[in-house]
Amino acid sequence: MSENEEITGDVSSEDSKRAEKFKEKANEYFKNQDFNKAIKLYTQAIEADPTVAVYYGNRSFAYLKTECFGYALTDASKAIELDKNYVKGYYRRAAAHMSLGKFKQALKDYETVTKARPKDKDAKTKFTECNKIVKKLAFEKAISVEENKKNVADTINLDDMAIEDEYTGPKLEDNKVTLQFMEDLIAWYTKQNKLHRKYAYKILLDIKTWFMAQPSLVDITIPDDNKFTICGDIHGQYYDLLNIFEINGLPSETNPYLFNGDFVDRGSFSVECIFTLFGFKLLYPNHFFMSRGNHESATMNQMYGFDGEVKAKYSAQMAELFTEVYNWLPLAHCLNNRVLVMHGGLFSRDDVTLAEIREIDRNRQPPEEGLMCELLWSDPQPQPGRAPSKRGVGVQFGPDVTQKFLELNNLDYIVRSHEVKDNGYEIAHDGKCITVFSAPNYCDTMNNRGAYIKLNGKNMKPTYVVYGARPHPNVVPMAYANSLLKFMC
Template identity: 70%
Template sequence: MIANVRGDERPPDNALSGENNLLSNLNEKDYDKSIDLYTKAIELNPFVASYYGNRSFAYIKTEFYGYALADADKAIKLDPKYVKAYYRRATANMALGKFKLALKDFEAVTKSHPTDKDAQKKYNECNKIVTRIAFEKAISVEEKKKSVVDQINLSTISVESDYDGPRLENEEKVSLKFALDLMKAYKDQKKLHRKYAYTGKKFTVCGDVHGQFYDLMNIFELNGIPSADNPYLFNGDFVDRGSFSVECIFTLLTFKLLYPNHFFMSRGNHESETMNQMYGFDGEVKSKYTGQMATLFTEVYNLLPLSHCINNSILVMHGGLFSDDNVTLDDLRKIERNRQPPESGLMCELLWSDPQPQNGRSPSKRGVGIQFGPDVTKKFLEKNNLKYIIRSHEVKQAGYEVAHNGQCITVFSAPNYCDTMGNKGAFVTLKGGDLTPKFTSYEAVPHPNVRPMAYANSLLSLLA
């Protein structure tokens, strides 16, 4: 494959020609192999812009947006006329919600290739997003906005006589029967009525489910329905990418209402307004319900805990650890979480950071948060008198990974992520006084013929 990439590559008049055929000799499960091969090519000749540009593409496909940006920058430095590198950089910035930076690169491409219709379309779509954000900011008021909750009058919402879905007892109480009826209805591709949508001896930790409702149902079939005797913690990224995110979040919130002291939910990096607008949840909610409902979810996500401590021994968070060695559990308790995630600081790092095999810290492969080594984990655990951490946030082929001398566990619960990655999903069960983790891996199960990212922002689909 490397031999087919020429160092003097120049884009044709249509700057996107061959975009979707890049790495054509690899199937969608081999981006890690592609990264490895292009890395070896760069070691042999570090002055070929296309090597960096193509590796940037593979990094984007594996969601390592920080690395993708760095490679795109290097490709542009080596060859300022290498148009695909501008696309790579724009794509990575779009994925991180940095729309103004993406717009600059799209503008550069349209100026260099004024007849390229694809480039013009991407520029126009990105410009719409930047314009909309600027308009919303201009008309916003500094005082606290009235909550959507205060604008909803349930008494005015009637349940139609022909509605045959789950019903709340006495129109207000969540019961086990309601939860079971809800899951059955979702399996049959029915919808919960909007009135109910607004009301709302082991311990199992699950990672990202990303809108893969039928795989979520498989977890409950394998491990049992949540109950007071079968508690669960879902560790963020309940929505986005998968196209059954509404079904996932309502099922999880139903169990939270049913068992408030035995069912727990941590916020992930995708429980944010920007991610939801890009990766599908916002569009899905608006398609199945209303824009008001989408705004309500933003408010709900702002209230989710950022981490959980189990038996004063295990800290569970979605992303990872911190750029400061002196962080304590009290520092985490003091974080103001009722807001959109910032781009730096403790809240950002809890949601975005990743472990690395080597000691120390490194810039994030995602472009947000940090990467932290075994020594960082060890110091944090010793300072806070903890045994180990459990985090999610990353696809693992077995659905889980034990790293940092057993002190850092990753669990990812969305098998065959986005219907392309071929990974297993997993959950962790903790039993006994010493809370020894037990891992259960499982394959993906069939789902209705709705593709992942079906509700995602149209510009992302253009960049795929």
């Protein structure tokens, strides 16, 4: 069956024509990268005629673009159910599986495509690339079973790393981060230079030691007359990170910050972002805070660019060390016992307490279920109750879930990130659930604004600062990403 043919059933010809018009309009919005409007119109096409595989296949692609991987998976499967010969359905489902780190399932779909189109070079390339990942993971699993793998941090010898005479970049003073070092680093990075690997490794080793001593839930006290800033996802957009510091001031003991996860991936200046953030954490350990996001994980980093970027700018050994460091990032922060901040959201059960969050064993890769997973992956929904996640990981939680959690833990509201918002932030659940996203024009395609939250210790009332994207050097987003996911930006 070709993509323009329809499966006839009980659908009237009038409904079929209406559906086709919706699809054509949706395609226009998709071309203009307005994926949310495209999704609405594909949905209208499906409602008018639910028998056409292409409508589900197209909506699946739009869901992939908006990171709704769970929905994308469902739609691709529905398209295949309607038409077993709809090759793009297998492509879409494979992409959804890849985005979720389910490489074996993706491989099966790519295999189906290669059998259907044996002369398709793109299909063969994708199958080969996916097969490499599956074999690599199987090999790594076998190795880890055979031997107790040593921490990478324990294998680093800084004394063996010489500083070349020609290196003129920032230098640690007495092996410590100073304000001068941070100012020099920002200027150095702005010119697209690289921090010497000895200093880079030193920062990573020191930050790991610091995070290891922290609980999974960190309590922060903000004095009455002091301000505090919460930033959402940065995603490797270094020049937008600098814009935040230009607008709001550099971090200091009187200008504290919390960055709420997803510092890296997608944007192609992730190395610069993470070393700048880690540097400020070392400089102001009690006034600069960082939460783990769902992208501070090995699978996400391998797919969405950070792993490739670290290997390109430094080494595979450093990429492994980053994984060790990310495993120790705190999962949430509680401000003045009144506001809980986490990257994703709330939970699949109602009896979760702050004490339980504080005791989570976090030194691992994020699991596919449970409290740690939900803190990193969940999203709010407008309707009451809970629903399966649009992402395929975590849960969606309604205003009643938020209210119960706040009452149980004697909190005022929650702040989370994790989702692109047109204006950089969104207030939901009667003001009790706030989303903040700090990467404007995300992936150079979304045309969204960025935002951060300001509050003071006395009333803890959030105010919002909204800003646009800054120009950046001509390196496209996802430049270091796995080739199978280049469609994502």
